[in-house]
Amino acid sequence: MDASTCARGAADLAGRVLGALRDGSAADLADFLDSCVDATAGLAAVRLVGADVFLPHLVLDRPLGTRDADVVVASFEILPSVTAPATAEQRVMAWHDWSTARLLAGLTGAVPVATPEDPAAVLGPVEQWARWSVAVAQLSSSAHPGATGPVVDAVAAQPLALCRGVVRSVLRRDFATASRLTRWICLLHATGVGLPLDPVLLLAHVESRAGAEPRRLLDLAAARHLVRST
Amino acid sequence: MTVHTSARPVLAPADLAALSTLVAEPESAVADPPLPEPNAAGVLLLGLLLSPSTPKEPRK
Amino acid sequence: MNTVVHTAHNVTARALGWLHANRDLGAFDDDATADLNDPDGVYKPLCELALASSLVLREGVAGTAELRAARELLEFSWRQLRRGDLLYERQLRHVLLTDPLETYAHHARGGLRHEALEQLLAQDSATDSMTEVVPNRRLAVANAHRVVGLPRDDDPQDMLRQTWLGRTPQPWALDWYTAYHMTHAVFHVTDWGALPGELPPDVAEYLRNWLPAWFEVWAEAGQWDLIGELLIVGACLPEPWCEPARWELFAGLQHADGLVPRDTEPVDDEPLRRFHDHQHTAVVAAIAGTLTTSRLLGGST
Structure with a gap:
């Protein structure tokens, strides 16, 4: 292949x-x-x-x-x-x-x-939130409307780590990672998890800068549907 | 669609590894955070004391 | 001893030692006058030196040798400023400038006073003689008035709300310059960690949430001067933020002689250039280490 x-x-x-x-x-x-x-x-x-x-x-x-x-x-x-x-x-x-x-x-x-197994094995220790959030970004397809499961629960339990991760990726201007993390942020917002940042403003900021790669746009489209549903 | 329901090759472990690499897309290796512009005169003015420049008296 | 206390204490001792050993490189060439041709060349670094020294003395958590070095450095900058006469003349001539007041505040904090200058500053304060400045700079002036002991009806909380930080913007709405403005808003409203309670709870929570993210971003970019300032901010919070890993990273940057490089650019070998390029970061390191040590040992609670 x-x-x-x-x-x-x-x-x-x-x-x-x-x-x-x-x-x-x-x-x-x-x-x-x-x-x-x-x-x-x-x-x-x-x-x-x-x-x-x-x-x-x-x-x-x-x-x-x-x-x-x-x-x-x-x-x-x-x-x-x-x-x-x-x-x-x-x-x-x-x-x-x-x-x-x-x-x-x-x-x-x-x-x-x-x-598969304990989600901690794939995400790593949350104290290392920068690395943790990169693993969360890699699993962005799990953050869909109505998503449940061990990884979703693990991420939803750590809104601050997730928010630090997305702020870091936005400031690094890594908008591919930022798009995927924004999707998670919007999922948490849709399920009523309190966040220390504004997910709608974040989404708008990332949408304006994410480029045209279809898989990134798909992450952002999912995010948009998640915030619309709230 | 018939072509797709016929017997398919099962890919090698190397292919699964390649696909895993695509799925587990790493973050950008190079960060591009906001930095001072190298030639900005303001760089050294910043710091613990930001004072406006001293007014110059016109020469008589 | 707590590992961060140990690390922070050593960073201060070495940074202060470097500033002390190289202090003559930061002296005026000749008799400076109230009209400074280049205020950022010698005058501003002297002010910063006085700030760091005065905070080491205020906190009193350094060793005997460091306290002696701090005292000598404060007296050095005072002598360079002709025991306040230069500040007095500068304020006389340039009524609206705020830097004589701000520079004087660091010396006054360390007990070095100039009576005529204080009278002048009181007059200028009563007439609100000050140039218009950005909000975090306005807080700096208010704090200088507070430290010198000139009574005013300033409301630091209200002033803080005028700054970038006071509005607690979305945490990605930050650039390099604004990061410095943010750190200075914290320094001045808390009088360099002496009054952590002056940070409103929402601002303190905002900083605790986002300092780690900002530190990570500019540490990756090698902005050592800025991350040193972020460590000072951490030490100014009601509940200090001083993670061992962050302090180890910062301490690991320090050269054997105590120099702390400002960024990842090669450090110049030429002594004068070397001093001027990195003196600010040494000042930052000395302050960060002092305030962190003091807060962890229970000061300013």
């Missing part, structure tokens, strides 16, 4: 999800896969975008079609999840996959999936 082809596919797919959110339609995953020259890279892209492929269904409450569900199932078949993650990247991947699989199960009525 070629990583850059996969990343390009993920950007394309994220753009389709964004379009679906805008138009009130579904992101046609099967059509996306048909458009890919390399089907394997296309499926890897689906896996990379992960739970975000379901954003139109979560936000617009649209049913998930069988063909689209099959594509997500197939994305797991070509690359089975790591059962015993050993590295930091594998731990992120395990939780990223878990969010995708759990939403798929919820939307299709399939059996729920087992949770």
Whole structure:
């Protein structure tokens, strides 16, 4: 598998999800896969975008079609999840996959999936909030409307660490990380967690500077839906 | 769609590692925080005492 | 002994030792007059030297050698200012300038007084003779009046609310220059940590929330002078913020001779240049260490 082809596919797919959110339609995953020259890279892209492929269904409450569900199932078949993650990247991947699989199960009525492990293993000690918040940013696809689970609970328990993390990333002008953390901030705000900063002003600040990368825009679109729902 | 439901290759562990790297996107290695402009005359004026410059008396 | 107390104490001792050993590099070339051609060249550093020395003496938590060095440095700057005559002449000639008052305050804090200057300052205060300044600078003037003991109807809390900090902006709405303005608002409203209760609870909470984030950002950028000032702010809070890891980082920057580099640029070998480039950061380090040591040992509560 070629990583850059996969990343390009993920950007394309994220753009389709964004379009679906805008138009009130579904992101046609099967059509996306048909458009890919390399089907394997296309499926890897689906896996990379992960739970975000379901954003139109979560936000617009649209049913998930069988063909689209099959594509997500197939994305797991070509690359089975790591059962015993050993590295930091594998731990992120395990939780990223878990969010995708759990939403798929919820939307299709399939059996729920087992949770990977203690979220502290992937996030690290919260005292090191700068590093902790980078791990939180890597799991931004878990911060969707209605999100629950161990990672969400762990992040929601540490609003100050999260807010310091996003302030740091904004001041570093790392707007990719800032976009992902802003999404988490907006999730916490949507669930009624008190925050020492204004999530709506933060979102506006980051939106103006985030650039045009579709996966970043998807993070910000999710964030926008979260603050709108409050 | 039929093409996609046929038997698919299961990718190698290296591919999973590559995908994990894409998922676990690191933060920007280079920070770009607000800093003083190198040539700003104000840099050394800042500090523990910020005094306005001394008025110059016109030369008679 | 608490590990931060130990670290902070050593940073002050070494920074003060460096300032003391190099003090002659910060002297006027010849007899300075009230019209300073370059107020930032010698005059401002002397004022900062007096500030650091007066705070070391005020807190009284340094060792015997450091207290002696601080006393000698304060007397050195006083002599350079012709025992206050230069400040007096400058205030006579330039009625609206505030720097004679602010410079005098550091010496008055250390017990070095100038009667005629005080009378002049009282007159100027009564007539509100002061140039218009930005809000954190206005707090500096108010604190100088407070330290010298000139009664006024200033309301430091109200003045604080006019500053950037007093409005507790969203914490990313900060740049390098404004960070210095923020630190100075804290220094002046608390009289350099002597009055931590002068920080309103919402501002104190705001600083506790965001100081760690700001420290991280400018530490990564190697802005050692600024992070030293952030450590001073931490020592001025009602509940001091002085994390061991932050102090270890700052102490680790200090050279063997006590110099603390202002940033990541190479330190010049030429003695005069070396002194002028880094004297401010040594002053910052001496103050940060003194206030942190004092607060941790239970002062200003």
